[in-house]
Amino acid sequence: MRHKLILDRKNCIGCNACVVASKSFDMSPMGKSYLKERGIPKSETGEEVQEIFLEEDFESSCSAAESCPTSCIHVSVKKKSKKGEEFEEKII
Secondary structure (H helix, E strand, C coil), X not given: CCEXXXXXXXXXXXXXXXXXXXXXXXXXXXXXEEEHHHCCCXXXXXXXXXXXXXXXXXXXXXXXXXXXXXXXXXEEEEEECCCCCEEEXXXX
C-alpha cells in the first residue's frame, strides 16, 4: 500500500526501536534515527522532518510508528472522498 512515512527528528531520542521495527530506518552517527531513502540528513545536517513515500512495507512502517516512545513517527495514506477529492488520512 502506498503510504507516507514521516519522521520528526527533533523529537527523536535515539532509542533504536524504529530501526528494529522497520528496514526504512537507520541510526545516524549523532544518535538519532533517519529515513534511509533520504540519506543522513544534512544538519547533522539541520533537517528536522523527513518525509518519504513508500509502495511497500506498510506494516513495518506502522510497527515503527507504534514502537516509538516519543511518537515522532507518523504514517498516512492518500484516499479519495465520495466526491472524488483526494485527502490524506493519518493512520498513526
